[in-house]
Amino acid sequence: MKIERKSPLYDGKSKIIFETDHEDLAIQYFKDDATAFNAQKKGTILNKGVLNNQISSQIFRYLEKHGVHSHFVNRISDREMLVKKLKIIPVEVVVRNKAAGSICKRLGLEKGTPFKKPLVEYFFKNDSLGDPLISEGHIEYFQWATSSELNFMKNTALTVNKMLGPCFEKIGLFLVDFKLEFGRTHRGELLLADEITLDGCRLWDTVTGESMDKDRFRFDLGKVDETYREVAVRLNHYFESQL
Ligand code: TMP
Numbered sequence: 017m018k019i020e021r022k023s024p025l026y027d028g029k030s031k032i033i034f035e036t037d038h039e040d041l042a043i044q045y046f047k048d049d050a051t052a053f054n055a056q057k058k059g060t061i062l063n064k065g066v067l068n069n070q071i072s073s074q075i076f077r078y079l080e081k082h083g084v085h086s087h088f089v090n091r092i093s094d095r096e097m098l099v100k101k102l103k104i105i106p107v108e109v110v111v112r113n114k115a116a117g118s119i120c121k122r123l124g125l126e127k128g129t130p131f132k133k134p135l136v137e138y139f140f141k142n143d144s145l146g147d148p149l150i151s152e153g154h155i156e157y158f159q160w161a162t163s164s165e166l167n168f169m170k171n172t173a174l175t176v177n178k179m180l181g182p183c184f185e186k187i188g189l190f191l192v193d194f195k196l197e198f199g200r201t202h203r204g205e206l207l208l209a210d211e212i213t214l215d216g217c218r219l220w221d222t223v224t225g226e227s228m229d230k231d232r233f234r235f236d237l238g239k240v241d242e243t244y245r246e247v248a249v250r251l252n253h254y255f256e257s258q259l
């Protein structure tokens with residue numbers, strides 16, 4: 017089936033969502049643009065769009081094969097992914113295996129402190145408010161999601177953590193934390209959405225402890241382009257060997 021790309025529905029910081037001639041489908045286009053700290057820092061990462069499209073497509077395909085459904089339909093070009101059209105829930109679901117980033121600042125934890133069991137946090141997706149931390153109570157009170165949707169999001173995030181941890185381990189990376197988004201189809205089906213890429217994960221080299229993710233861009237650690245390429249190559253080898 018040939019799908020025709022129509023006008024943009026949403027132009028975001030790192031992706032554009034295009035309408036298509038099919039009412040249930042959209043095209044997710046990955047840019048090289050990178051932002052951090054709620055878009056206060058801006059830049060580009062060479063080929064990030066192509067690499068993130070590849071990484072996200074492989075991860076969504078892997079998850080689907082193991083029973084976790086997402087909006088992913090197909091990778092249709094270097095930078096484009098065909099997806100189910102969704103209304104995004106304005107809640108970011110973060111899973112943490114070790115302390116890093118905002119939780120260290122908020123709670124005074126030492127970077128690298130392991131959590132005995134994965135910790136789930138929620139953030140309100142709103143750049144002008146700086147994506148504040150929210151509770152399950154806020155999500156239900158403001159009706160961003162029902163309690164059963166919230167359960168589904170939380171359980172899916174924990175399942176994704178269980179499934180991806182070992183994949184990254186196999187390529188010498190520890191999955192420190194990651195962020196997921198969810199959305200509803202016009203029929204009300206709740207699905208994992210957005211992307212799973214180095215932009216929204218922390219990955220530490222299991223030998224050297226080096227950051228192999230967007231923290232290289234956030235904190236000017238150097239070798240940003242090279243790191244994105246390196247992780248994409250390692251992941252590609254891993255997923256190809258699984259076929
Ligand atoms: P944090 O330490 O800044 O709260 O982020 C935790 C993880 O979630 C980290 O891998 C980055 C990702 N994340 C995003 O990609 N976008 C966001 O808006 C937030 C809040 C987190």
Ligand code: ASP
Pocket residue numbers: 029051052053054055056215230234
């Ligand atoms: N995704 C957020 C932003 O781009 C947070 C981050 O990645 O630092 O502002």
